[in-house]
Amino acid sequence: MDSVMCAPCVIFDTRKTRCFSTLPFNDWKNLSANVNRHHIDKVHRNCVAMAENFVDVMKGKKESIVCKLSSFTKDLVKRNRHILGQIIRVILLLTKQNIPVRGHTEERSNFMAVLQSHALNDPILADHLRNGKENAKYTSPDIQNEIITLCADHVLQCILTQCKEAGYFAIMADEATDCSTKEQLSICIRFLTVNEGRYELNEKFIGFVTCRSIKGVNLAEAIVEYLQDCGLDILKLRAQCYDGAGNMAGKYNGVQALIRERVPLASYVHYAFATELSQDPVSRAQMDGRQKLKTLCETRWMSRTDALTTFTQAFAVVVHALETLEADGDDKAGEHVRAILRFEFILTLVACEQVLSSLVGLTAILQEVSMDLLEAVREAGVVVDILRAERMDETLLDAIFQKAADIASEFQIDASVPHQNQRQRNRANYQVEDPKTYWRIALYNVFVDHLIEEVSSRVMANQERFCAQLLLPVRLRDLDDCQTDVIYNSFEDDI
Structure with missing residues (x-):
């Protein structure tokens, strides 16, 4: 072909009917002028630049x-x-x-x-x-909440994976009312993991559950449903740990009883016994010494005993203060003073102070970090024996009754028994004339028997399963054949 073309323009120029690109040029007479004009053309320069880039890319001098x-x-x-x-x-x-x-x-x-x-x-x-x-x-706050939720889900899944690998697990739960007056149930799980050949106990919080009601059946359903939502096999549950409230620890309709109907091997352990109470802050009553009345703490028995002792010692001052408030027009103070100026109240106060003082030592021992399950059972057994001995101690009962009578006499209150009625239904109606005998039957024996039953059921009920602690290497020297049989029989279904 007797003509010339521009290589860069032929390859990279997409326009049609252009000289030196799509149309060959053969006007030799005007070649120089057209070449100069084409050389400065913008399209031609772009094509040359693309050709140079192509060559550099092919030679590896530039990235594509x-x-x-x-x-x-x-x-x-x-x-x-x-x-x-x-x-x-x-x-x-x-x-x-x-x-x-x-x-x-x-x-x-x-x-x-x-x-x-x-x-x-x-x-x-x-x-x-x-x-x-x-x-x-x-x-934004929405992104912040989403990130927190994603992190929480990841942490929860890691915990649940470890728990599933462990096989068996225990739960701890407690309910409380939040600032919006909704009942929130906090749930924790406990399980064993193996780290470099050593067993480690893990206690992990896994979430809050909003409860429709604080009845035992509703709480039990909420716990079981949440565990199933987490993918945990409820049949692998081997222990449950709650406080002593009736809806949690109730013998028939409590959470522990309802869950044991589904999982008979899920033993119940009282919360105050299973946790390290030594980590709790010192109560306000203990910080204030004995210079004022103490708050009757609902969970710390040591503080409760101290509160009863302080109230007993300051009984006369309390009565005088209430009478002064009543004289100033405080109707509630009048109701309170009439309630405590009864022999029944005074005797109950003195008896509770005496009986609960036997639990102070056990409570202190259970708070020790070094305390284990077997030692706790043994100490609880000692307290039960002490309570049974005190129940039969006539001298101790005489001292309690005399102390209550002395306090009552300061306010001209006689030791007496309630009005007797053959058809009485709302209180004990023992046909006994002697006040000391009546209150022993109606109050003292009933209270002591209740404490014995509670300590036995909450601490000592699972002592056969607690014997498994003897399998720890540091405790093997205490293991004998009898205890081996007890451990085997307790965990036979899990082996």
């Missing part, structure tokens, strides 16, 4: 557009992950330290304050906070 786009995407992903990682680290720091994420305003929140502090040493994060798109900063 695809590679550059891919590299840009990788850099963008890396940058976004770095930013999101910093945000997650700040949220985890606040949650681990129990610091509120939010503040009075979103800009002045604890989250933004810590994040801005991190940005001082992080140019990428600082640029994102200054110049990032408002709809893609990942700092």
Whole structure:
């Protein structure tokens, strides 16, 4: 072909009917002028630039557009992950330290304050906070809550995976009313893991459950349903641990009884016995000494005994104070003074102080970190023996009755028995004339028997299963054939 063409334009020029590209040029007379004009043409220069880039790419001197786009995407992903990682680290720091994420305003929140502090040493994060798109900063409260939820789900799944690998597990649960007056049931699980050939006991919190009611049947259903939602096999449950409230520890309709109907091997252990009470803060009553009346703590028996002792010693002062308040027009004070100025109340106060004092030593021992299950059972057995001996001790009963009579005599109150009626249904109606004998039958024996039953059922009921602690290497020297048989019979269904 007797003509010329421009190679770069032929390959990269997409236009039609152009000289030197799609149309050959053979006007030799005007070649020089047309070549000069084509050389400065914008389209020709673009084609030459593309040809040079193509040659460089083929020779490996430059990256292709695809590679550059891919590299840009990788850099963008890396940058976004770095930013999101910093945000997650700040949220985890606040949650681990129990610091509120939010503040009075979103800009002045604890989250933004810590994040801005991190940005001082992080140019990428600082640029994102200054110049990032408002709809893609990942700092809104919704994103914060989503990140917290995702982290919580991940932690929960890790805990549940460990628990499933352990095989068997125990649960601990307690209910309380939150600030919005909703009943919240907190649930923890306990299980064993093996770390470098050593067994480790794990106690993990796995969640709150909102309860429709605090009745035992509703709480039991809530616990079982939550465990099943977590993917735990309820039949692998081997122990349950609650407080002593009737809806939890009840013999027939309590949570422990209802769950044992489904899982007979799920032994019940009282909460105050299973936890390390030594980690609890010292009660306000103990800090205040004996200079004022103590709050009757519902959970700490040592504090309750101290409160009864203080009240007994200050009984006359309490009565005088209530009478003064009544004289000033306080109707409730009048009701209180009339309630306590009865021989029945005074005798009950003195008897409770005496009987509960026997539990102080056991409570203190159970709080020790070094206390184990077998030792706790033995100490509980000692207390039960003491209570049974006190129940039959005539001298002790005479002392209790005399102390109550002395306090009552200061206010001209005689030791007496309630009015007797053949058809009495609302209280004990023993046909006994002697006050000391009557109150021994109606009050003292009943109270002591109740304590013996409670200590036995809450602490000593599972002593056969507790013998498994003798299998620990440090306790093997105490293991004998009889105890081996007891352990085998207790765990036969699990072997």
